[in-house]
Amino acid sequence: NLREMVKICCIGAGYVGGPTMAVIALKCPDIQVVVVDISVPRITAWNSDQLPIYEPGLDDVVKQCRGKNLFFSTDVEKHVCEADIVFVSVNTPTKTRGLGAGKAADLTYWESAARMIADVSKSDKIVVEKSTVPVKTAEAIEKILTHNSKGINFQILSNPEFLAEGTAIEDLFKPDRVLIGGRETPGGQKAIQTLKNVYAHWVPEENIITTNLWSAELSKLAANAFLAQRISSVNAMSALCEATGANVSQVAYAVGKDTRIGPKFLNASVGFGGSCFQKDILNLVYICECNGLPEVAEYWKQVIKINDYQKSRFVNRVVASMFNTVSNKKIAILGFAFKKDTGDTRETPAIDVCKGLLGDKACVSIYDPQVTEDQIRRDLTLNKFEWDHPFHVQRPMSPTTVKQVTVVWDAYAATKDAHAICILTEWDEFKTLDYKRIYDNMQKPAFIFDGRNVVDIEKLREIGFIVYSIGKPLDAWLKDMPAIA
Ligand code: UDX
Ligand code: UDX
Ligand code: ADP
Numbered sequence: 001n002l003r004e005m006v007k008i009c010c011i012g013a014g015y016v017g018g019p020t021m022a023v024i025a026l027k028c029p030d031i032q033v034v035v036v037d038i039s040v041p042r043i044t045a046w047n048s049d050q051l052p053i054y055e056p057g058l059d060d061v062v063k064q065c066r067g068k069n070l071f072f073s074t075d076v077e078k079h080v081c082e083a084d085i086v087f088v089s090v091n092t093p094t095k096t097r098g099l100g101a102g103k104a105a106d107l108t109y110w111e112s113a114a115r116m117i118a119d120v121s122k123s124d125k126i127v128v129e130k131s132t133v134p135v136k137t138a139e140a141i142e143k144i145l146t147h148n149s150k151g152i153n154f155q156i157l158s159n160p161e162f163l164a165e166g167t168a169i170e171d172l173f174k175p176d177r178v179l180i181g182g183r184e185t186p187g188g189q190k191a192i193q194t195l196k197n198v199y200a201h202w203v204p205e206e207n208i209i210t211t212n213l214w215s216a217e218l219s220k221l222a223a224n225a226f227l228a229q230r231i232s233s234v235n236a237m238s239a240l241c242e243a244t245g246a247n248v249s250q251v252a253y254a255v256g257k258d259t260r261i262g263p264k265f266l267n268a269s270v271g272f273g274g275s276c277f278q279k280d281i282l283n284l285v286y287i288c289e290c291n292g293l294p295e296v297a298e299y300w301k302q303v304i305k306i307n308d309y310q311k312s313r314f315v316n317r318v319v320a321s322m323f324n325t326v327s328n329k330k331i332a333i334l335g336f337a338f339k340k341d342t343g344d345t346r347e348t349p350a351i352d353v354c355k356g357l358l359g360d361k362a363c364v365s366i367y368d369p370q371v372t373e374d375q376i377r378r379d380l381t382l383n384k385f386e387w388d389h390p391f392h393v394q395r396p397m398s399p400t401t402v403k404q405v406t407v408v409w410d411a412y413a414a415t416k417d418a419h420a421i422c423i424l425t426e427w428d429e430f431k432t433l434d435y436k437r438i439y440d441n442m443q444k445p446a447f448i449f450d451g452r453n454v455v456d457i458e459k460l461r462e463i464g465f466i467v468y469s470i471g472k473p474l475d476a477w478l479k480d481m482p483a484i485a
Helices: 017-027 038-047 058-065 078-080 108-120 135-145 170-174 186-199 211-245 248-257 278-290 294-321 347-361 373-381 397-404 410-413 435-440 455-461 477-480
Strands: 007-011 031-035 070-073 087-088 125-127 153-158 178-180 210-214 331-332 363-366 405-407 419-425 447-450 466-469
Touching: 007 078, 007 178, 017 031, 017 070, 017 087, 017 170, 017 405, 038 070, 058 170, 070 078, 078 108, 078 331, 087 108, 087 186, 108 125, 125 135, 125 186, 135 153, 135 211, 135 397, 153 186, 153 211, 153 466, 178 186, 178 211, 186 210, 186 278, 210 211, 211 248, 211 294, 294 347, 294 419, 294 447, 294 466, 294 477, 331 347, 331 410, 347 363, 347 373, 363 397, 363 410, 373 405, 397 405, 410 435, 435 455, 455 466, 466 477
Parallel strands: 007 031, 007 087, 031 070, 087 125, 125 153, 178 210, 331 363, 331 419, 363 405, 419 447, 447 466
Antiparallel strands: 153 178
């Protein structure tokens, strides 16, 4: 039945839109999926052998469906016009100026997408909010759509995506849950059912949750806030562990054994990064403030404060251990991405750590298996919150900073003649490096600051390294050089 063949169009071919649509296409051969974007290089890359994002398993999924029922195009209006379901997965940066600057979400891209949908539509459509947005955005979008609709029926749904980068394909294949929020009207319920039928191709019915619009929107912000809070909780404990001689891994294991708490997402680190956690919490804080709930806003703000504290505590520890000066010392940075198995550097703690060390005149030599030199140099010149604004000014690095930063393609080159190593991403390959060889080629005393707890402390101490790991008992050297946060 041709009439029932659903056509999907997704606006925004980014980290969320790309993988999500590829998996929908794979699991639903009877559905045509077109991903559109205004960025020509992005779409060109999606149509090439070199996809614009690194994500394990993604190449394979794209290869299986591209050209069959999965297409990437810059002809935004044509494909929106033809679609029955339009997913909107455009960026929602943090506002850098005006009301709510540094907190509120900038909905410029969302609004322009909504107006465009209203302009080009000739048939009824379901419009699905996929990117994380402030609660009640759906209502605003609904207003834009219905006030410009020439009698066309738009149903708006909220269907937040919970995939994590590095495991996106696994997460999409076996999601903990799919969440669909919609209006409680007959039209709204019918739209929910239509979208549910798409996911039901591979997701068990009981894992598809349906709610009202506001619950779906808020659940996404809440889930990210809870996840980030776990990391700040364990990171706060890590500071106390270092002060008392407890071991944060032992504490986290013991705490996580409580089934009410659970063992996952309790790894102490140099701090969380990524495009979502900080942005979504800031957004949540702003919404609380706007709704006259300053106590609630204050509560969630602490999650970000502890994260910032953890990053500066790390830098202080490095500088203090090295006789209070890193000026002109070479420091190897192993890992720049915000987590392993991704080339994404958005909000990566490596940016703050590198900026901190550069501020103290260190020379940093950076190696990450997936991040390009261009990206690293761009990241080190951007100001806070600028990364998600596609048309931000490109600032040149100051000539002194250019000299202070080198980017190399191998851990051995990065560490040669270095005074210290900072491990900032938990890439598997850092566990199996030849640390004896590295030690022999470093200045002495040779320091390792492990921001991800990936190295074997005892082994490295045997080789001769002075080792700092997050939340682990300090060796005598570090105790004598207390880091003041
Ligand atoms: C997150 C959510 O997990 C996902 O559900 C949501 O859709 C988007 O935001 P993502 O940011 O891709 O996903 O990765 P995630 O695995 O959550 O890691 C976020 C940050 O927390 C990383 O910097 C990671 O290194 C850090 N982290 C994670 C820790 O420091 N310790 C942990 O135990 C877990
Ligand atoms: C708690 C710990 O659970 C236990 O492991 C520890 O050894 C002692 O402290 P207890 O105080 O006896 O045990 O009861 P618990 O079930 O944890 O409840 C504590 C309070 O939290 C109660 O007032 C309970 O009503 C409240 N609570 C609990 C909630 O408000 N919401 C919840 O979801 C759970
Ligand atoms: P996410 O991590 O949420 O997927 P990204 O920044 O990776 O976010 O992707 C968002 C994409 O949306 C970008 O590729 C951007 O070019 C695209 N985009 C933004 N506004 C529009 C628009 N009005 N029409 C089409 N694409 C858009």
